[in-house]
Every structure is written in C-alpha cells, then in structure tokens.
Amino acid sequence: METLEQLRDRLLARFPGAEVTLVTNPGAAAQHSLLLGASQAREIACFLRDDPALQLDYCSNVTGIDWPDKEIVETTKTTVPDPAGGPAKVVEQKTKRLQPGYLEAVYHLYSMALKHGPVILRLRTANRTDQANVPSLTPVWRGCEFQEREAFDLFGIVFTGHPDLRRILMWDEFKDFPMRKDYVEPDDYEWEPTPHGGVLEKAAKHYPVAATPPADTPPAPPAPEGKQP
Amino acid sequence: MSLFPAPSPSGVSVRPVNDEFHGDLLEISMGPHHPSTHGVFRMQVTLDGETIVKLKPVFGYLHRNHEKLGENTTYLASMPYTDRLDYLNSMTNNWAYAIAVEKLAGQPVPERAEYLRIILAELTRLLNHTCLAGFLLQDSGAMGTPLMYAFREREKILELFEALSGSRMMCNFQRFGGCRVDASPAWLAAAQGVVDAYGSFLDEFEALLTGNEILMARTQGTGVLTPQLAINASVTGPLLRATGVDYDIRKVDAYGLYSRFNFRVPLGAHGDTYDRYMIRILEMRESIKILQQALRELPAGPVMDPKAKLRGFRPKAGEAYGRIEGPKGEIGFYLISDGSPNPYRYRVRPPSFVNLTILEDMCLGQTIADAVIILGSVDIVLGEVDR
Numbered sequence: 001m002e003t004l005e006q007l008r009d010r011l012l013a014r015f016p017g018a019e020v021t022l023v024t025n026p027g028a029a030a031q032h033s034l035l036l037g038a039s040q041a042r043e044i045a046c047f048l049r050d051d052p053a054l055q056l057d058y059c060s061n062v063t064g065i066d067w068p069d070k071e072i073v074e075t076t077k078t079t080v081p082d083p084a085g086g087p088a089k090v091v092e093q094k095t096k097r098l099q100p101g102y103l104e105a106v107y108h109l110y111s112m113a114l115k116h117g118p119v120i121l122r123l124r125t126a127n128r129t130d131q132a133n134v135p136s137l138t139p140v141w142r143g144c145e146f147q148e149r150e151a152f153d154l155f156g157i158v159f160t161g162h163p164d165l166r167r168i169l170m171w172d173e174f175k176d177f178p179m180r181k182d183y184v185e186p187d188d189y190e191w192e193p194t195p196h197g198g199v200l201e202k203a204a205k206h207y208p209v210a211a212t213p214p215a216d217t218p219p220a221p222p223a224p225e226g227k228q229p
Numbered sequence: 230m231s232l233f234p235a236p237s238p239s240g241v242s243v244r245p246v247n248d249e250f251h252g253d254l255l256e257i258s259m260g261p262h263h264p265s266t267h268g269v270f271r272m273q274v275t276l277d278g279e280t281i282v283k284l285k286p287v288f289g290y291l292h293r294n295h296e297k298l299g300e301n302t303t304y305l306a307s308m309p310y311t312d313r314l315d316y317l318n319s320m321t322n323n324w325a326y327a328i329a330v331e332k333l334a335g336q337p338v339p340e341r342a343e344y345l346r347i348i349l350a351e352l353t354r355l356l357n358h359t360c361l362a363g364f365l366l367q368d369s370g371a372m373g374t375p376l377m378y379a380f381r382e383r384e385k386i387l388e389l390f391e392a393l394s395g396s397r398m399m400c401n402f403q404r405f406g407g408c409r410v411d412a413s414p415a416w417l418a419a420a421q422g423v424v425d426a427y428g429s430f431l432d433e434f435e436a437l438l439t440g441n442e443i444l445m446a447r448t449q450g451t452g453v454l455t456p457q458l459a460i461n462a463s464v465t466g467p468l469l470r471a472t473g474v475d476y477d478i479r480k481v482d483a484y485g486l487y488s489r490f491n492f493r494v495p496l497g498a499h500g501d502t503y504d505r506y507m508i509r510i511l512e513m514r515e516s517i518k519i520l521q522q523a524l525r526e527l528p529a530g531p532v533m534d535p536k537a538k539l540r541g542f543r544p545k546a547g548e549a550y551g552r553i554e555g556p557k558g559e560i561g562f563y564l565i566s567d568g569s570p571n572p573y574r575y576r577v578r579p580p581s582f583v584n585l586t587i588l589e590d591m592c593l594g595q596t597i598a599d600a601v602i603i604l605g606s607v608d609i610v611l612g613e614v615d616r
Contacts, residue, residue, distance in 0.1 A: 141462075143464070
C-alpha cells in the first residue's frame with residue numbers, strides 16, 4: 001500500500017480545495033492518520049472505499065475523542081541590559097493562551113479485499129457546544145451506524161446525514177454526555193444507601209432530611225415481636 | 230402508503246413500515262427478559278401476520294460506561310475489567326488489550342508467552358463455539374441435551390483456566406510483555422488431555438446435530454446475509470466467514486506467532502444460519518490442530534519480558550489500535566496516551582455490538598420464531614454490547 005503522504009497528495013490532487021492534513025503519531029505504534037475537513041469528507045470516504053488501489057471496504061472502529069479547552073502557558077525570555085553597566089538581566093514573561101476545544105471522530109479503515117490497513121481518518125468539530133457537527137460516514141460504510149450513534153450518545157458529536165441518530169446506550173431522556181472530560185455526575189446519582197462512604201456523603205447532601213433525621217424526632221417505636229429479621 | 234413491497238438492504242422484499250398507524254400490524258417488544266435474548270436485550274419487532282417487517286434492537290441495560298472506567302484507572306488496572314466485557318472469553322479480551330498496550334509502548338513479548346497466549350486463545354475459541362452451538366440448539370427448541378453436552382465440555386476448559394489463573398471465568402491472565410504466571414508441566418499434560426479428547430466430543434456432538442433433519446429445516450435458508458452487505462456493515466468473525474468472505478485476522482495480521490501455525494480458515498457458501506453453525510464446528514477442528522502444534526512446540530524460557538514495567542507504567546504520548554481475532558469477531562482496543570499513568574482515551578471495539586448492526590436485515594421477511602435463532606447465531610454477549 002502507498003504511504004500516507006502519497007495518499008494525502010493523491011487526495012489533494014483528486015479533490016481540489018479539500019482539506020487533508022497528515023496527523024503524525026509520535027508513539028511507538030506510529031499509526032499516523034489523515035485529518036479531513038468537513039466539506040468533502042463523505043466524497044473522500046467514498047473515494048477511499050471505491051479506489052481500486054485502496055479498496056478500504058471495511059470500517060472497523062469508529063469512536064469519539066473529547067479535547068476540551070486547554071490553557072497554554074508560553075514563557076518568553078527577554079534580556080534587559082542593565083543601564084548601570086552591570087550584567088544583563090533575563091526577564092521571564094508568561095503569556096496565557098486559550099486553545100479552543102473540539103470533539104474528534106476517528107475511523108479505522110481496513111481493506112478486506114486487499115487485506116491491508118489501517119488507514120485512520122479523523123474529523124473534527126468546530127467547537128464542543130453549538131457546532132458539534134461532523135458529516136456522518138454511515139452512508140458510505142453501514143458498519144458506522146451503531147458506533148456513530150454511540151459517539152453521539154456518549155460524546156455529543158452530531159453526525160449530520162446519519163439515518164437514525166438516537167441515543168443507544170443511555171436512555172432517551174438522559175441529557176448530558178458522560179464520556180466528555182468535564183462531565184460531572186449529578187449528586188443524587190446512585191442515591192440508595194450503599195456501603196461506599198463517598199456515595200453516602202453525597203446522598204446526605206442531596207437528601208438532608210432523609211439521611212440525617214432532625215434531633216427532635218421522637219425515637220422510632222420498637223419493632224413488633226416476631227418481626228425481627 | 231404503498232402496499233407494494235420495498236426492497237430492503239438485504240434484498241428481501243417486505244412491506245414498508247412508516248411511523249403512521251397500521252391497524253393490521255402487530256408490534257411486539259421482545260425482551261429484555263426473554264430467555265432467548267442471552268441477557269438483557271430487547272427487540273422491538275413489527276409483525277405482519279408472523280412475518281417480521283421491522284426490527285429495532287434496543288440495548289444499554291447493562292451499560293456501566295466501561296470506557297470511562299478505563300480512563301479513570303491505570304493501564305494495568307483495566308486488565309481485570311476487560312474480563313467483564315465478554316465474560317465467556319476473558320482470555321482473548323486480555324490478549325487484545327495487552328496487544329494494544331504493547332503496540333502503544335513498543336513492548337516485546339517472549340516466545341513462550343506468545344505460545345501460551347495462542348494456547349489459551351484457542352481454548353477460549355473452543356469453549357465459546359461449543360457454548361454457542363449449545364445455545365443455538367437450545368434456542369431452536371432442542372431443550373437441554375445439546376446445551377448440557379456443551380457445558381460438560383466447557384467445564385473441562387474452565388477447570389484448566391482455574392488451575393492456571395485462579396479463576397474460572399475472570400482470568401486476568403495477560404500482562405503487558407507476557408503472561409502473569411507460567412504453565413507447569415502438569416497443567417500442560419492436563420491441557421493435552423483435554424485437547425486430545427475434544428475431537429471425539431465434536432464427532433459425538435456432530436453425530437447428534439449436524440445432519441439432523443429438524444435442525445436443517447429450521448436453519449437452512451434462514452437469516453441469509455450477503456457478503457457485500459456483511460463487508461459494508463463491518464461484520465467480522467464466523468458471521469462474516471459464513472458468507473464466504475475470507476478474512477481472518479489470525480491470517481491477515483499474523484499477530485503473535487500465528488504465521489508459524491498450519492491451519493485453514495473455513496468459509497461458508499450461503500451465509501445462512503446453518504452455515505454459521507457449521508463454521509463454528511469447523512473452526513473448532515482447526516483450533517484443535519493449532520493447539521496440538523502449540524503444545525508440541527512450546528519452547529522453554531521466561532513468560533515475562535524482564536524489562537517490562539507493570540507498576541508505574543507510563544507509555545510515551547501517542548496512540549495505538551490493536552486488534553485480534555476473538556471468537557466472536559474482531560476485538561480491538563484503541564488507546565491514546567498523554568504520558569500520564571492513565572490512558573487519555575480507552576476505547577473497546579466490541580465485535581458483538583458491531584455485528585448487531587445487520588440484525589434487522591437478516592430478520593426481515595422471516596418469522597418471529599426464526600428471529601430467535603438468527604439472534605442466537607449472531608453470538609452476542611451483553612456484557613460486551615452494553616459495556
């Protein structure tokens with residue numbers, strides 16, 4: 001199979017105006033990936049599936065990744081000459097920069113016909129709140145259907161063009177996206193008294209009356225005879 | 230509404246069902262506590278007479294956000310959790326996870342450990358396929374007997390697992406860079422005994438079932454899946470190979486030391502439920518061949534790479550996707566490291582979850598009784614579907 005650089009160049013030649021970027025993986029696995037822009041992602045996916053040299057007919061794994069807003073601190077050093085003629089001072093200046101977060105959908109493609117792979121595709125949303133859209137690749141590979149629904153359910157990535165985008169693992173009335181990094185479970189989560197101290201404390205906060213009876217409550221009547229467990 | 234049949238993706242013509250009210254259609258919620266659903270799985274079925282015209286799988290009843298648990302613990306601490314995914318096949322789950330982490334960290338594995346992994350994975354394949362055949366027969370109405378025969382054999386393999394790892398089903402056996410403990414000569418002799426006797430058990434099992442007229446009448450031509458749809462819908466494992474597509478990750482990736490072993494990949498011709506049953510029987514016979522070779526050629530040496538680090542394990546930043554051919558299909562783990570002791574992202578690619586994508590296509594046009602055995606032949610475990 002051609003290298004990913006060659007594939008990127010071929011895609012850029014075939015789809016003028018498309019955004020295709022190589023994302024390198026510094027780890028030992030060296031599984032690099034291609035970042036696609038949203039505008040022509042589905043056309044490129046169709047091309048990857050049907051191109052005779054690639055025939056990536058099998059989309060193995062689809063998943064989401066959450067990259068929240070990140071504060072990046074950059075330190076710049078400037079040398080200030082001493083007006084008195086002594087040694088020059090080095091002044092450190094720290095600037096903070098907010099790198100906006102995004103959600104990412106990752107597709108691992110293989111070829112069953114030619115038995116090669118993986119080719120990894122990435123799609124990124126514009127932000128994590130109101131523009132969390134990427135084009136769905138379910139029309140290209142049917143196998144994405146449930147896995148994209150799962151990424152929608154747990155990460156909140158909205159796949160436009162998906163035939164049946166509903167929650168799949170959580171219940172339909174659930175509001176939040178539990179796999180996001182900033183997800184906080186509600187404090188009445190698992191409210192039943194359990195032997196876990198942390199849960200008991202949370203339950204006491206959420207149900208102050210039920211968990212700790214007020215001091216002036218009369219003592220409970222003795223249990224009737226013969227009813228003890 | 231048109232009464233003309235619309236072609237479904239699998240090519241079967243059934244009546245189209247829209248959201249409007251149909252006075253003559255029957256909607257049935259099958260499950261989540263139906264005994265044939267292998268756990269808590271629900272199918273919303275719409276029936277025209279006895280014929281299925283729509284089927285939507287519903288799951289998530291066992292959902293515990295396994296992937297979040299994986300992000301909140303260290304790499305090693307996730308290993309026992311992988312046992313709980315597909316609780317019949319903890320050894321292959323362990324191996325898939327170990328392979329992904331070894332790819333992430335560039336960790337080599339000694340030869341003896343690779344042989345042990347192959348022995349345990351093939352024993353797991355035997356036990357999974359035996360159970361599947363038993364459950365499939367149970368679902369199609371052969372109450373008790375085949376399942377009891379299957380479970381009798383499964384117990385022998387589980388005893389081997391218990392003797393080696395200390396636990397029958399939750400083995401927690403693989404480590405990054407090898408296996409947790411070495412197999413003793415006594416254990417290997419016991420394993421050899423089980424493997425030697427397995428062929429005659431399969432003969433007995435097949436004499437009861439393979440040519441059975443009722444089984445053939447129930448399963449042949451039922452739930453047909455075409456190879457084109459199977460590939461496009463990311464179906465893997467015996468379900469894919471029953472349609473005739475030659476794709477076995479043991480051959481394609483040749484992970485571990487599978488390239489040294491001499492075995493064939495059985496393929497089906499019709500893609501129906503009977504082929505799915507037969508593929509499993511034939512795969513078990515190939516697994517016995519692999520096991521005989523592995524037990525014969527098992528080299529001496531350490532089972533853990535001496536440089537492997539378990540405590541304070543921090544792989545360099547990067548990502549890796551590792552996959553193996555599990556008994557149910559491709560089980561893969563996708564890991565992203567940011568250099569900390571916990572994975573930044575821990576993703577399981579569950580075979581039975583993805584294989585359920587085409588359940589509706591296989592069931593359209595079939596009767597409600599056939600939906601039960603079609604689901605049985607997909608081979609799902611809800612611990613893995615729901616995660």
